[in-house]
Amino acid sequence: MAEKLVIASSAKEAAALKNSKSAFLAGGTEDNRLNSTVDAKTLISIGRIADLDGITKKDGCIRIGAMTTFQEMLDSSLVPDYLKDACRFMGSRTKRNMATVGGNIALRRTDSYLYPTLIASHAVLELMDAKGEVSERCVCCYLKRYDELKDCLIVAVNVPQKASVVSKRYANTVQSHAVLTVSVGEVEGKIRVGVAAKNTALKSLCDISEALSQKDLSDDEIKKMIEADKDLRFESDIFGSPEYKRYLLAVTISDLAKKVKGGKR
């Protein structure tokens, strides 16, 4: 548990306070839980910063403030259905009232509810550094360059209003951690595949995305590309063998790609 709580009154103040010994306190569903993965002496509460709230529409994009909760996204008429599908992966209504989109993105869990969808829809983050300067990065870039961006405040996430994205999550129950979550999306003619594989990887499958953008692929072709991906070194556990998980991932990508290309969201 943290020893100090600071209630930030502006995004700039919050971003300037952040260092390796502190964490932002958004919904608190990870920061404050037992055996939290967040180890911080000081918590910087960002719950009272109006700039981090709100969902707006601009130039074909939906801008979602980082403090927006999963439930607020579900209740919004602006948030696209494909992102609502991912919000529903969080089973508890009360937790959805608390957990924020910014917190979910910052955590980068390998059983992430939202990441596969955000990758597949080519979501763009607005990040504020310690000097208060705001820059834009796509979620894949945030994942790749996390070490240099980890102290930035996520101000908002922008997703395309019109994108064809389908997702599939495999878990024992809606309250259980997912062994695999996969999303395939088509934005401006380009296919993108995002995957969250428990204890294995959270990433954009770039080679498969490129290939699917050019032509249709068979299950076997996808499976071979998965086998060649060094980040997808599955382990054997209660959910199944590495071979089974590769098979499941391949047939899921194949199925979702058919739906996306066939226009069935």
Add this chain to the structure above:
Amino acid sequence: MRIDCIINGKNRSFDIDPTMRLRDMLLINGNFAVRDSDDCEGFCGSDTVLVDGTPVYANLVLAGEVNGCEIRTPDGLGNSQHLTIVQQAMIDAGVVQSAYNAPAAALLLTWLLEKNPNPSKEEIGKESESFQGGDQGCLKRNLHQRRRL
């Protein structure tokens, strides 16, 4: 830190460590119906309270975050002499399977019915998602019972 808030309609002030969990602050206030059946893991739902009208898990909220807020706990519903209609319906439906989650379930059902006096089957299902395990089934049964009253 001084924390001023309203708990079950009464003004309250505390001079406490702001990193204390809201549930512990409520226990100091005597709100023993805010249970903790999962050691702060955040999935059981027995610590559900309303903060400014929204259901949240009291174990996952810090005391310093509720300064100026209005809090409702299950203790604010009825008492052993005067049960509310929801609490009575829970007994009638035999919902008190888990004494841990029952108070929070009564609060959540009250909240749902205040927002929406005639919820559909689907809406009832969605609200019961906030509880873990066998309580979900009981909760659904209870709400169907309540709809018939």
